[in-house]
Amino acid sequence: MKKAAKKTRDRRMTRREFVGGALAAAGVITGAPALLRGRNLNGRLDIAFIGCGGRGNDNLKELTVTPGRGDVQGAGAGRGGATAPAAPHPDENVVVLCDVDQAALDAASQRFPKARTFNDLRRVFDKPDGFDAVVVSTAEQTHAFATYLALTHGKHVYCEKPLTYNIWEARLIRETAAKYPKLATQMGNQGHASPSRRRIKEILMTGVIGPVREVHVWAERAWGLQDAASAEKFDKPHGFYNGIQIVDRFKEAMPVPSTLHFDLWLGPAPARPYHATYFPGPRWYRWWDVGNGTMSDLGSHDNDVPYTVLDIRQPLTIEATSPNVPVPHRELAPATMMVTYEFPASASGAPPVKLVWHQGDSKPPGWVPAWGGRSQVFIGDRGMLLGNGKLLPEETFKDFQAPAETLPRSPGHWVEWVNHAKGLGPVPGSNFQYSGWTTEANHLGNVAYRTGKKIEWDYVNMRARNAPEAAPFIKRPSYRAGWDGILKF
Numbered sequence: 001m002k003k004a005a006k007k008t009r010d011r012r013m014t015r016r017e018f019v020g021g022a023l024a025a026a027g028v029i030t031g032a033p034a035l036l037r038g039r040n041l042n043g044r045l046d047i048a049f050i051g052c053g054g055r056g057n058d059n060l061k062e063l064t065v066t067p068g069r070g071d072v073q074g075a076g077a078g079r080g081g082a083t084a085p086a087a088p089h090p091d092e093n094v095v096v097l098c099d100v101d102q103a104a105l106d107a108a109s110q111r112f113p114k115a116r117t118f119n120d121l122r123r124v125f126d127k128p129d130g131f132d133a134v135v136v137s138t139a140e141q142t143h144a145f146a147t148y149l150a151l152t153h154g155k156h157v158y159c160e161k162p163l164t165y166n167i168w169e170a171r172l173i174r175e176t177a178a179k180y181p182k183l184a185t186q187m188g189n190q191g192h193a194s195p196s197r198r199r200i201k202e203i204l205m206t207g208v209i210g211p212v213r214e215v216h217v218w219a220e221r222a223w224g225l226q227d228a229a230s231a232e233k234f235d236k237p238h239g240f241y242n243g244i245q246i247v248d249r250f251k252e253a254m255p256v257p258s259t260l261h262f263d264l265w266l267g268p269a270p271a272r273p274y275h276a277t278y279f280p281g282p283r284w285y286r287w288w289d290v291g292n293g294t295m296s297d298l299g300s301h302d303n304d305v306p307y308t309v310l311d312i313r314q315p316l317t318i319e320a321t322s323p324n325v326p327v328p329h330r331e332l333a334p335a336t337m338m339v340t341y342e343f344p345a346s347a348s349g350a351p352p353v354k355l356v357w358h359q360g361d362s363k364p365p366g367w368v369p370a371w372g373g374r375s376q377v378f379i380g381d382r383g384m385l386l387g388n389g390k391l392l393p394e395e396t397f398k399d400f401q402a403p404a405e406t407l408p409r410s411p412g413h414w415v416e417w418v419n420h421a422k423g424l425g426p427v428p429g430s431n432f433q434y435s436g437w438t439t440e441a442n443h444l445g446n447v448a449y450r451t452g453k454k455i456e457w458d459y460v461n462m463r464a465r466n467a468p469e470a471a472p473f474i475k476r477p478s479y480r481a482g483w484d485g486i487l488k489f
Helices: 055-063 102-111 140-152 167-178 195-205 228-234 262-266 293-302 304-309 413-421 432-451 468-474
Strands: 046-050 093-098 116-118 133-136 156-160 185-188 212-219 317-321 337-343 353-359 374-380 384-386 455-458
Touching: 046 055, 055 102, 055 133, 055 156, 055 413, 093 102, 133 140, 140 156, 140 167, 156 413, 167 432, 185 413, 185 432, 195 304, 195 384, 212 293, 212 304, 293 304, 293 337, 293 353, 293 374, 293 432, 304 374, 304 432, 317 432, 337 432, 432 455, 432 468
Parallel strands: 046 093, 046 133, 093 116, 133 156, 156 185, 212 353
Antiparallel strands: 212 374, 317 337, 317 455, 337 353, 374 384
16 A cells, blocks of 8 residues: 655644633534635535545535535534524535445446545545545544544545544544634534534523533443343344354455455554454444444434533543443443543532433433433433423423523534635534544543543543553554554644
């Protein structure tokens, strides 16, 4: 494999504390002013799409109108349904398509035949003058590489969640983005733009349940390593291969499909032989070398709710357990896991908060089916608030009058990014200053689990004070040749 011809410059900067709470970082909520770019504001963005299948295909649909051109009102809000006011569907130019799967690349190229095509994301940046924005929809292990190259080449970036593969990469992306404040950045946790985030905040602002001291977040998806009975119940068909549960690497050799550039798909991850148990996404994301399981996937969506509406920043301690896999597997992430974060009192006077993440077959105390299989519950001194806006106990709050809408609504997750890139709107809500921090926090759950300790987190120095053995889970010890010289603080 050839090394990237165009080296990125070494951009060092002092690690800095996250300034302001989640809402302060979410420019759409606070109404941060637009940064005008001096470009043709009526023009379309020329976008390079790195990743064309799966989420990449969805992002192509959200950022273009095909076939033909035209104003499609009310689209672009995406998942989460954020529409206030209705905004024209983005209709940007697709000038570059890149994918390691030739079939996905060919399918996208048929829809956008004028776009240049690549299999290697590094080659996209050999001639960067032909585009001004990048959408990253690759597998998790290459997110940081495509994003870093885009930022250091002066491109606006939309990157799917999780923003990066590990904590070190998240810190690098966040600090690199801070060096380019005029660039529009957005992570693909679409629910961040939803009206429900604002509604929960508005209810909490009334003080109806008192100070929030505890939050539980749960997602009952159970993909990953677990006992056979649970796998049979929760993880079909992805947790099995030819009727055999996936509990480790399969030993038999398999030919690489003719349409797949498997070595490019692995990218910086350690080399391994191809096997069908790595595809599609619900399979690969459970393997530690290339993914981080449900914690970094759905955690990017669902932990975003308390991160957005509460004044919490860096956790002090993190502890994680899995009843099905009490001893971490060297290869596979667990299906069921519970992570407890302890956040300190905030400078604004909010009390310390315990945030508990539940995935798979773990639920919060008092959970009943009516609460749903995927939601949150905020526990205050005087009551509880569910993620759907219901107050508990219902009898206590039967006379509660919902507050008026006071927080600005989003025109849509993709629209936020496009508008800011064109100088037409505020900083996107899930910009990398915000999402870089939340990505770190989510990864800490897996770090604590894999370390087997309640870790004491030193945010400034990016280390677990009481667990030096956590280091390889915070930062990958090495990248493969051809990828090892790209990411630089």
